[in-house]
Amino acid sequence: MSFLQEVVDILLAYIVESFDRETKVIDFHYPNELMQRNNWELQDEPESLDDILVSCRATLKYAIKTAHPRYFNQLSTGLDMVGLAADWLTSTANTNMFTYEVAPVFVLLEYVTLKKMREIIGWQDGSGDGIFSPGGAISNMYAMLLARFKMFPEVKEKGMSSVPRLAAFTSEHSHFSIKKGAAALGIGTESVICVKGFVPFFVSATAGTTVYGAFDPLIAVSDICKKYNVWFHVDGAWGGSLLMSRRHRWKLDGVDRANSVTWNPHKMMSVPLQCSALLVREEGLMQNCNQMHACYLFQQDKHYDLSYDTGDKALQCGRHVDIFKLWLMWRAKGTIGFESQIDKCLELSEYLYNKIKDREGYEMVFDGKPQHTNVCFWYLPPGMRHIVDKEEKNKRLHKVAPVIKARMMEYGTTMVSYQPQGDKVNFFRMVISNPAATFEDIDFLIEEIERLGHDL
Numbered sequence: 100m101s102f103l104q105e106v107v108d109i110l111l112a113y114i115v116e117s118f119d120r121e122t123k124v125i126d127f128h129y130p131n132e133l134m135q136r137n138n139w140e141l142q143d144e145p146e147s148l149d150d151i152l153v154s155c156r157a158t159l160k161y162a163i164k165t166a167h168p169r170y171f172n173q174l175s176t177g178l179d180m181v182g183l184a185a186d187w188l189t190s191t192a193n194t195n196m197f198t199y200e201v202a203p204v205f206v207l208l209e210y211v212t213l214k215k216m217r218e219i220i221g222w223q224d225g226s227g228d229g230i231f232s233p234g235g236a237i238s239n240m241y242a243m244l245l246a247r248f249k250m251f252p253e254v255k256e257k258g259m260s261s262v263p264r265l266a267a268f269t270s271e272h273s274h275f276s277i278k279k280g281a282a283a284l285g286i287g288t289e290s291v292i293c294v295k296g297f298v299p300f301f302v303s304a305t306a307g308t309t310v311y312g313a314f315d316p317l318i319a320v321s322d323i324c325k326k327y328n329v330w331f332h333v334d335g336a337w338g339g340s341l342l343m344s345r346r347h348r349w350k351l352d353g354v355d356r357a358n359s360v361t362w363n364p365h366k367m368m369s370v371p372l373q374c375s376a377l378l379v380r381e382e383g384l385m386q387n388c389n390q391m392h393a394c395y396l397f398q399q400d401k402h403y404d405l406s407y408d409t410g411d412k413a414l415q416c417g418r419h420v421d422i423f424k425l426w427l428m429w430r431a432k433g434t435i436g437f438e439s440q441i442d443k444c445l446e447l448s449e450y451l452y453n454k455i456k457d458r459e460g461y462e463m464v465f466d467g468k469p470q471h472t473n474v475c476f477w478y479l480p481p482g483m484r485h486i487v488d489k490e491e492k493n494k495r496l497h498k499v500a501p502v503i504k505a506r507m508m509e510y511g512t513t514m515v516s517y518q519p520q521g522d523k524v525n526f527f528r529m530v531i532s533n534p535a536a537t538f539e540d541i542d543f544l545i546e547e548i549e550r551l552g553h554d555l
Contacts, residue, residue, distance in 0.1 A: 102148045106155060113159045117166035117178060118535060123511025124167045126160060133161060163514070168535040169543065172514035174309070174337055176533040177369040185427040186371045189420040196231075196418040197396060197410025199403060206407050209422040212429070216362060217378050219342050221355030228385050229378040230413055231421045235336030236276030238361040238377035239303065241414070243267065243280045245359060245379065246301040246330030248388040255388065259285045266290050266297035270315055272308040274334060301330045306351050307338020310520055310528055311464075312471030314338060317353030325356070333357040336375065338471055340367035343437045347445060350470055364425050367441055367472075367532050374421045385412035444531045448472035451529060451541045460484065460549065464526050472531040477524075478503065478548050480555040497524035499555050506551040513547055 116122045128136065137157050146154075164170060166178030194202045196209070209231060218225035232238045247254055251262040265286050269277045278288040290297065302324050304315040317333060324331035333339075333354050339362035341347040342354070354360060358380050365374040379385055390397075390411040397411050410418065429437070451474050455461040464475035477496060486492040500517035507513050516528045529544070 102152070105152055109152070109155050109159065113162075114166070114178065114183075117164040118168065120168060120540075122164070122167070124170050124514050125163050125508055125511050127508045127511060128161065166533075166535065168533060168537065168540050169513040170533065171529055171531060171536075171544070172516050174366045174530055174532060175363075175369075175372060177535055179369050179371065179428055179534070181431040182369070182371045182424045182428045185424040189423045192420070194420065195410075196420055196422075197408070197413070197416060199407035200401070202420065205420050205422055206409060208426045209409070210407070212422055212426050213376065213378065215429075216376060220357070220360055220378060222378075222380055226382060227378060227380045228382050228412070229376055230385065230409065231418075232375050232377055232413075233415075233419070234373055234375045235274065235334070235361050235363045236279060237414075238336070238363075238375050239274065239276045239332070239334055240280035240283060241377045241385075242303070242330075242332040242359040242361065242379075243277075243284060243286075243301055244414075245384055245388055246332065247284065247286070249330060249358075249381075249384065250298075250300045252387075263298045264290065264296075265300050267301040267303065268299060268329075269303040270305055270308070272311060272313060273303060273305045274309055274336065277303050277334070299327065299329050301332060303332045303334050304357075305338075306333050306335035306354065307341070307471045308473075309337060310473065310518065311475060312337070312469055312473030312530070314350045314470050317351060317356070319353075321353050321356035330358045331356060333360045336361045336363040337366055340364065340437070340441055341471070343368070343434060344441045344445075345438065346442055367444065368425070368428070368437055369440070369532065369534055370425045370428055373419070374425050388412075389414060440534050443534070444472050444536070447531045447536055447538065447541055448474050448529075450538055451531075451545075454541070454545060458545075464520075464523060474529040474531075475526055476529070477526045478552055480552050482555070493524045499552060500525040500527055502555055503548060503552045507547070510551070513544055515544065515548075 165176055170176050194205065196202050196205060199206045213229040214225040217227045217229065230241070232241060247265065253261045267277065267281055267286065267290060269291060278291050281291050282288050302320060304317055304320045306314050306317065321331050335351065335354065338351065339360065341350055360378045361375065362378060363375045364370040365372050392411070397408055399405065410416065448469060452468055455476055456463055460479050460481070462477045462479065464477065478499060479496065480499060483492065483495055486495070504515065504517055507515065516530070517525050518528060519525050
């Protein structure tokens with residue numbers, strides 16, 4: 100108990116630091132330096148609990164403070180206290196989600212929460228199915244798996260040799276997990292294209308693309324899918340949480356027509372990692388597609404309703420308890436609390452966009468106000484602003500964001516992602532999902548980019 104109390108003290112101190120703007124987002128060291136600063140090697144002999152506490156402190160010392168109000172590097176940021184408490188509780192319970200027998204409360208909470216999410220999508224009475232998976236990539240692969248099984252159920256027993264060459268359709272800006280799922284399922288990445296002669300079985304529309312935060316026209320896509328009887332999937336891993344906002348849910352108009360939806364509460368809703376849901380319109384399809392009737396887990400003569408033994412509809416056997424974090428946060432905030440949190444993040448992104456769209460030294464990557472919290476822009480240092488030759492300008496501009504990002508990390512003041520996209524050279528992709536961020540933090544970011552990049 101003394102050891103655990105000291106661990107809790109270490110964690111609480113780290114939480115306080117994480118929300119302190121005077122602390123660094125990161126205490127950065129290069130890999131070889133960090134390897135040498137501490138002894139990370141595993142030994143044959145056990146260490147004392149005091150040594151274990153030293154390791155706990157060292158691990159957090161060099162960890163990225165993802166709760167820091169000026170951490171904007173990923174789509175999932177922030178730290179919710181109720182969500183954290185729920186994570187501690189589930190680790191303490193240390194059970195598995197495959198049967199009601201070993202996870203009675205958690206299985207029921209998953210049932211009611213998935214039903215509530217299906218109601219928000221717009222499916223009548225919240226009917227359908229779903230599961231929490233290790234992340235959006237796996238949720239998308241589940242959807243592809245179900246679409247293939249729905250069209251060609253014989254593939255489960257006979258494999259890909261029993262079906263024609265399949266093709267999946269998706270936007271060029273969709274998440275790479277669509278191709279990864281095609282590779283894993285034996286469909287092949289080259290089949291994630293529009294090719295005459297292949298059998299279309301799956302269309303994935305994106306609600307909130309990873310880089311631009313763009314939303315596909317779901318109603319138009321659903322009309323085509325309905326006409327040709329093709330599975331309509333909506334990848335709302337990033338943008339699905341906008342369904343919680345009465346002000347912004349129109350961006351997902353048509354989502355209620357989908358056969359399946361991916362929705363990651365660990366992004367815009369700031370539920371601690373990991374928390375990703377796949378919602379499916381047709382009840383029973385997941386079970387038929389994935390069940391293997393393992394008799395040591397899923398005995399048919401149990402004394403309770405077997406529909407609550409959810410493990411046989413999952414690809415996994417062991418499945419972590421992800422539901423309690425979302426459920427407990429929902430109890431603490433209510434739907435209106437999540438709505439307020441999401442609306443605030445979109446308000447901050449609009450504030451950033453309005454501040455830099457006409458500011459000297461900034462160029463927007465695409466025209467118009469962003470649809471989500473993604474604000475994509477170039478920063479042009481003073482020495483580059485009057486270069487006329489486009490090729491020379493792009494060559495130099497491509498190097499700006501990586502240097503500024505490196506300086507951000509070395510100073511530890513903030514973190515923002517960058518990347519190229521198509522023919523566009525490296526640009527900053529600012530995303531806001533951290534509930535702790537304020538207008539002052541946005542102002543700081545703008546000034547910090549200018550400070551770190553003025554001499555480039």
